Amino acid sequence: xxxxxIGTVRFHFLEYIYGKKIMSATVDSRAVSLRxxxxxxxxxxxxxxxxxxxxxxxxxxxxxxxxxxxxxxVESDPGLSTRILRLAxxxxxxxxxxxxxxxxxxxxxxxxxxxxxxxTFAGSSIFMGNSExxxxxxxxxxxxxxxxxxxxxxxxxxxxxxxxxxxxVGKLFFWDIFPEEYASLxxxxxxxxxxxxxxxxxxxxxxxxxxxxLAISWPLPAEVKEAIRFHHSVTTNTLVxxxxxxxxxxxxxGIGSNPCDRIEVPEIARTExxxxxxxxxxxxxxxxxxxxxxxxxx
Numbered sequence: 577x578x579x580x581x582i583g584t585v586r587f588h589f590l591e592y593i594y595g596k597k598i599m600s601a602t603v604d605s606r607a608v609s610l611r612x613x614x615x616x617x618x619x620x621x622x623x624x625x626x627x628x629x630x631x632x633x634x635x636x637x638x639x640x641x642x643x644x645x646x647x648x649x650v651e652s653d654p655g656l657s658t659r660i661l662r663l664a665x666x667x668x669x670x671x672x673x674x675x676x677x678x679x680x681x682x683x684x685x686x687x688x689x690x691x692x693x694x695x696t697f698a699g700s701s702i703f704m705g706n707s708e709x710x711x712x713x714x715x716x717x718x719x720x721x722x723x724x725x726x727x728x729x730x731x732x733x734x735x736x737x738x739x740x741x742x743x744x745v746g747k748l749f750f751w752d753i754f755p756e757e758y759a760s761l762x763x764x765x766x767x768x769x770x771x772x773x774x775x776x777x778x779x780x781x782x783x784x785x786x787x788x789x790l791a792i793s794w795p796l797p798a799e800v801k802e803a804i805r806f807h808h809s810v811t812t813n814t815l816v817x818x819x820x821x822x823x824x825x826x827x828x829x830g831i832g833s834n835p836c837d838r839i840e841v842p843e844i845a846r847t848e849x850x851x852x853x854x855x856x857x858x859x860x861x862x863x864x865x866x867x868x869x870x871x872x873x874x
Contacts, residue, residue, distance in 0.1 A: 628653035717832020746787030
């Protein structure tokens with residue numbers, strides 16, 4: 577669909593995806609365009625960040641905030657308290673004895689990890705609140721993979737993890753507003769840039785663009801919002817490239833999904849990050865382990 581088109585347009589997806597001919601789909605382009613515009617004009621929001629997360633992020637940004645304040649914020653949300661205690665007691669940190677108080681967990685984790693956990697908790701509430709468990713699992717898979725790539729490449733690890741969590745959040749808009757039409761795309765096994773092309777053809781906008789619009793009101797770092805917008809683009813931004821690579825590897829290796837060897841390893845793995853086959857194997861092993869650990873935390 578071209579922007580500004582009107583009337584009913586019949587789109588013919590004639591390319592072959594994974595050896596299957598894509599059938600045509602009929603949508604009313606004017607109705608779709610108007611519906612999308614109306615949703616954003618009225619301030620469409622998937623779901624606001626939990627109040628405790630907003631307060632916690634504000635406290636973490638203030639160097640004068642003390643442990644007692646952060647502790648009181650965390651303890652105001654039982655779900656957030658549980659996540660923090662699980663993380664502190666997980667194999668990721670290898671505590672010598674059980675951490676049974678929020679205050680001790682806060683000290684052990686530090687502000688950087690607490691910020692990541694708070695945003696992960698917010699992401700979980702948004703994705704799971706929209707019943708898209710498969711999409712949440714992939715997002716977690718992308719996040720842990722991005723973290724391993726960042727470790728190797730010297731990229732900010734926490735930013736990479738958070739960007740991985742939220743990179744596909746725009747898909748939730750399509751699932752919410754156009755569930756039948758979007759299901760028709762996913763059933764055809766569109767993936768990667770092929771999915772982006774199909775979204776633009778059907779809706780006039782892709783999930784990366786929608787994701788940026790959704791993230792405007794969220795307390796996410798500007799670098800993360802940029803990664804959401806450009807994770808299907810040609811870029812010179814190293815964080816964005818990290819998410820592009822992590823997205824592909826998560827699908828290929830089955831980190832958060834079934835393995836899909838039809839997804840190629842992007843050339844940037846070698847050209848930009850200098851990652852060879854041995855490093856890819858290490859990323860796969862560590863990411864799978866990390867994904868299982870994060871799933872256990874809940």
